Amino acid sequence: MWTLRIHCATYRKFYFYNYCVNSIQRTFCYKPNSKISTLFENAAYQEIPKSQIYSVLSPLGDVVVSIDDFRILGKNLHPMNTSFWPVLLDYSTAHDCPKLRKSLTDYILNDKCEHSIATLIKTLKSLVIQKRYTDFRSLYAELLLRLTPIEKKVFQYDLFKLLARTPFWRETLEMIPLLETLRYDVSSVYTKEKEAIHLVSQLFQIMHTHQWIITYKVAKYIQDWFTNLKHERWVGNMHAKINRGYMCSKCNQSLSPPDMSQFPLSQMADTFHETVIKGTNIENLYLTATSDEVITLKQFLDSQTEPLDCIIDFLNLMNIRKFRFCESSGSFVAEVIRQINKDFNLRRFCLVSKGIGIVRRPEFWNPIKMLGNQLGISVHKFCTNAKSEDDAFLLYMAMKSGPQCYIVSNDEYNNHRYSSGPKLGKQISRWQSLRQLVLQPHGRSIYQKPSKCDLCVHGSLETGWHIPYYDGYKKFHTAVDSWLCLRRLE
Structure with a gap:
């Protein structure tokens, strides 16, 4: 039946x-x-x-x-x-x-x-x-x-993937905190590994173009994904460093050196001067400096017989390293300058600060002058009014000095980058990654050296990839020296 x-x-x-x-x-x-x-x-x-x-x-x-x-x-x-x-x-x-x-x-x-x-x-x-x-x-x-809230949890991955394929993809960032798992296994959708790897390669190209920097957790996911492929053999190493000669510490492959010609620094400095220091309209005209200071700044730069090599945020240095504001402060600053000269062979320094008394005292300058005589270096000062934004002067002076000039500070300069507009702000951020010595509050190391290469994905599907990532909790946008090294095994 x-x-x-x-x-x-x-x-x-x-x-x-x-x-x-x-x-x-x-x-x-x-x-x-x-x-x-x-x-x-x-x-x-x-x-x-x-x-x-x-x-x-x-x-x-x-x-x-x-x-x-x-x-x-x-x-x-x-x-x-x-x-x-x-x-x-x-x-x-x-x-x-x-x-x-x-x-x-x-x-x-x-x-x-x-x-x-x-x-x-x-x-x-x-x-x-x-x-x-x-x-x-x-x-x-x-x-x-x-x-409903429950339905959003059920359909969150479907919505996330669809939104990411539209011009509104930036809104997916708002949905990330809702996700229970912060990754998506491409191989579960694409049955062919070669197709999946090709798509990941396209993603890396986008990351290279926009110079995106990922977190440690995302880098670990990428490493695990490649090493768990079934039909292709890949090896992934975290904590790779880029040594002198732009060589990876894990695979000895050379990365491309930074191209400083990508930064039209003179044009960047002029635009920064008009938008941030001087101001573009009546609401923000001379908001960060007085008109007299702007004139003094121009006279100071014109008086330099050679471009400056290093601009130091004096107050930031004193506060981050917890140096005392006393007669012996000059000795502390001299040791920092000595270390910078040793690491980078820089010779023309300038301390930028609000007009505090310690910088104007002869006792402060005696050990610095002694160091200058020993090493053949020169150290200048530029002081602003107490209410002015000395950071804006520092950035302008460094850009105006040219591609060889470094800055020393723990400040990210977010306000000034945002005030200068999206295009210039992005250029300044990239320039900082190659030219800013980030002061460290603790330890024997006074500063973290800037990146030796452009902070972006390097490589290709044929040669393998090197991907920079934030290692740790402090996400200073230029203080990145950890790389994920990915390469295919024969």
Whole structure:
């Protein structure tokens, strides 16, 4: 009896399947829209497997279906069969049917409230494929309002991936704290490892272009992903350092030296002077300095017979290293200058500070002058008013001095970079990574040396990659000296 029931059920399904195919061949191809509702409704109501639905629909080719036809179909569908629309959307994508896909998408957008969350998420995917980003943004916003907190957790990965494929990808950063797992295993989606590696290679190229720096945790995920590949052998080493000669401490491969010609420093300095020091409108005119100071600054730079090699943030140095403001302060500063001269062979220094008394005392300068006579170096000072922004003068002087000039400070200069505008701010940030000695508050090391190479992804799929990352809790945007070394084994 049980066998007979199975036979009857199977017969009914395959009878219906054959009926649909014959119906399409006889009538449907001549009148594309006349029986599409009946055909789709029967296919959905009978719960034919997806593969058979695809077979039933494939003879249709790519057709335009009106919104009214879809609405009639929606009324005839079995109430429990909410998965039919996602299957139909998948069909239109898998069989490259842009007309059917657009027709179906338009219908769903017109009757959003009638459809399940799964259908709307599939529709978002279809909108991405069609590059209808305005419609995507509207539907995405409505969907977020509709989802409950629990549903957001369930669908967070789907939404995250779809949003990342649109011009609104920056908004995915707001969703990162909601994610329970901060990675996505590409190999679980792409069955071929070569395809997955190719996509990761494209991601690294984007990271190189925008000079993104990742965290230790993300670098560890990347290392694990490559070393766990099944069909290709890769080795990944954390904590790689770039030594002299731009060589990796793990694989001895040479990285490209920094190209300082990428920084039009004279132009950068002039723009910084107009936007930050002088100000561009009445609200911020001479906000960081007085007009007399601007004139004094120009006279000071014009008086230099040679460009300066190193600009030191004096107050920052004293506070970070906890030097006492006393007569012996000059000895502390002299030792810092001695170390910088030893490490970088710099000879023309300038202390920039607010006009505090200690810098004006002869006792302060005696050990510094003695050091200058020993090493053949010169040390100047430039003092600002107590209310002025000495940091702005420091940055301007360093940029104006040229590509060989370094700055010594623990300050990131966020306010000045943001005030100078997005383009110049980004240039200053990259320049800092190569020319700023970041003061260290503790330990024997006075400062962390700047990067020897551009802080970006180096390499290719053929040669392997070197990826900079933040190692530790302090994310000073230029203090990065840890690299992930990835290379393929033969």
